[in-house]
Amino acid sequence: MFNEQELRALSDTVRTTLSEKRFRHTEGVEEEIVRMGKIYLPDRIDELRAAALLHDVAKELTVDEQIGICRENGDPELETAIHSPAILHGHAAAYMIPKYHPKFNLPEIISAIYKHTTGAEKMSVFDKLLFLADFIEPNRPWKFCQKARAEFWKRMPDEEVLRLPHLDLFVLSVLEFTLRYLRDRGTVPDPTTERAANALRKQYPNQTLPLQGETE
C-alpha cells in the first residue's frame, strides 16, 4: 500500500514537527507495531507503520489547539473527552490526517489513532495493535510498560488460535492498569476507557489477566 520511500518521507516529516523525545517514542511504536504486525496482520505492515508514525502528531499542540481541532471537526466525543485533556490528542491527530497527510487517510488508520489513548468498546485488531504498541514500545521508561512488553513476547502462544485472546488479554490488562492508575490518583477515568474494559471483561469472564494489581 505504501512503499518504503513514502514511509521514510512520512517519518522525516513527522520528525520535524515533534520534539526529540516524542519522536523517539514514535519510532519505538513503529518498531513495536512492525514486530506485532508480522504475527497479527502481516498484510498490513505499511498501514500499521503509518498509523504508528502519525498517532502522536497532535500531542505537542496546546490543549486549546487540540480542542479547537476536535470542535471544528464535530468530534462526537469532545464533550466527555474534554474532561480528560490527555486523551484529546488522539482525536485531534485523527482529524489532522485528511488535511495534512491525505495520502494516509485510510479509515483503519484514522480509527486506530482516534482510539489509541482510550481504547473503545469496539476495536479491530488494527486498533488493538496501535493501542498496545503505544503502551509497550521499547522506549517507554515505566516499570509497568516494560513488564507488559516482556510478558507479551514471553507468553506469545505458539498456537495461532490462541494469539487473538493473548492480544485481547494484554489490551485488557493495560486498560485495567490505566483505570487503576487514574483512580489511585483521584482522577475520574474517561468513560470510553471503562466501556472498552467492560467489553473485554465480558468477552473473557473467567480469565486471569496476564498482568494484574500493578500500580506503577
Ligand SMILES: [Fe+2]
Ligand atoms: Fe503515543
